[in-house]
Amino acid sequence: MACAALHALLLARPRADVFVCDQVSACIPILRLAGGRRKVLFYCHFPDQLLTKRESFLKRLYRIPLDWLEEVTTGMADCILVNSNFTAGVFRETFKSLSHIKPEVLYPSLSTKSFETTVPADIAELVPKRKKFLFLSINRYERKKNLALALEALHELRGRLDSREWDEVHLVVAGGYDKKVLENVEHYEELRSVATKLNITDQVTFLRSFSDEQKMSLLSNALCVLYTPSNEHFGIVPLEAMYMRCPVIAVNSGGPLESILNNVTGYLCDPLPTQFSEAMEKFVRDPLLKDTMGAAGRDRVMEKFSSEAFTEQLYQCICRLTQ
Template sequence: MRPSVLFVHPDLGIGGAERLVVDAALALKSRGCHVQVWTSHYDPNHCFSETRNSGIPIRCCGDWLPRSLLGRCHALCAYIRMIFLALYIVFLSGEQFDVVFCDQVSACIPFFKLARNSKKVLFYCHFPDQLLTQRLSWIKRMYRAPIDWLEEKTTGMADCILVNSYFTAAVFKKTFTSLAYIEPTVLYPSLNVSNFVSTVFEDVSDLFPVKRQHIFLSINRFERKKNLNLALESMFELRKRLSLLEWERVHLVLAGGYDERVLENVEHYQELKDNAAKYDICNHVTFLRSFSDEQKRNLLHRAICVLYTPSNEHFGIVPIEAMYMHCPVVAVNSGGPLESVENNVTGFLCSPNPKEFADAMEKFVKNPDLKNRMGESGHLRVKNKFSTEAFSDEIYAHICKLTN
């Protein structure tokens, strides 16, 4: 009998972590596993399309619990919501399952482990949560201390720990010092190519003037840590290097995940628009919020390259999506892109400053054939290194190992 796997995830919206969860669920379902997903929040109008039509049941519980307390304590609220979700599943849902697949918030793990019928738990670590927030005051440090301790202790209770890159594996070992005996296994996220396989592409010229031939594309959530302003600064720097005719052919599309419930999304979106006005490049920038999978595919097909601006990104699925679509990537030379993007072959790895990004962007403007050459290399790299088949084989093997 194939294993039954229950996925628990904080918020099944749109993002890299959510993409991983959906792909893992689909991979296990394709292997004959019984799969279900439980989450604290799910909006059918703000999700990956596969969650609506894959046949995998999505259960939502605990969304009435607050996401923050007067705009603060997001981590504490996330922990409470996940603990409530775990308690509901274990004691009230009546669901039967063999393995729990959880990610992002490890606080729920002990409730699955200590239940009457203890379950095997696989934890996928995208990145230690305690490193995702700054500690600028002693109050914040005191508030985070017990949460950080709980994260480390509960993470160590998992029966299997996977990470998304060797970069994250190294950070895991350095951060969770009491778990030095654990060697997390690297499982690269894969690309669900079904969303990208097509020979028909819709026209996206309504997003920018027709005369714009060189389209640069940025895909990331509207969050400050994603350093999206680097793309705007790089456009400002690029303008200085191009003739007026060349500049009139250049355009940037800033496409990003946007949730009106998240104050930072709302604020940072406006900050970026204000910065575009300050740099006097508004006519050469399009802001696109919460775009569809179809729009993403069409934009990747149309773009001359993708600008990937976060530093120390844990892995980053966007460069994989871009390369599969024959679109080169200009990324910051740290974190996951060091393992996904091959410098000078599938794109360029640069320091996070506008001059280096503009150097790379200028090469694509001056030599349009560069997109085709690097794009083909990127496509082959994804097929060889980040295939769905390899991901499915490995995740299924880990599940089977836990149930044997």
């Protein structure tokens, strides 16, 4: 980032009016060397110091100067944007010396062009047998994503349905997976063990490192998406699902509180299997619910989270900086 900042400062042409920095604030002091009327806009997705574990004394010691540097350099920006009201609250709690700064919320946008140009894969290649009630979970194979909640909710749903309905239920757990990342490997096996323990293996497909074509197919065919992490900074998966007219059942904390309209584009629940399964049952009982909520979800994405909405708000921020 420091090298990129120096390049932008010294070599980039034409001369910039505003430098836009994303996530890493350490380069801001370099950009400030430009002086004059040139401004720096910083987009904070989440404080970096909260994204790393400090399990050893050496790691904690190592992070002290980095955490201090992040706070000081963040405060040097002329304008600070965050990706949600939730992140704005975390920003204030984390950067105590910046209490005088009130960051503006600029919601991430969804690149809808890729959805329109991608050809969906054949759903038969992803699910062994075509099911009437297909549920979908999309997230990385990480413990903090609480993917076991989706499995436990599926198990709870079994008790709410008769045998004929249950036979038509299937859950696809699709997630980012890297065999070089130990947690991905371990958690994948942990989730398979949970499915075996709950006796739902016939109703679950685990999909690792899926393609865009596969994701499109799953979102097109799913009854709804189960979004299980708590206190997610924002979360792009609910936007992708809603754009594809697929309702979302999510935990009632973090970013989903701002992206999902409860009882309109999906359901916001406590992170409990009973509440998730209750919401899942509603989609099984009402065949029109997906269409109604799906249409509302598409409208919401286009209104608040489209590239056009993002562009217009960012443009207004830059205009204010350059006045």
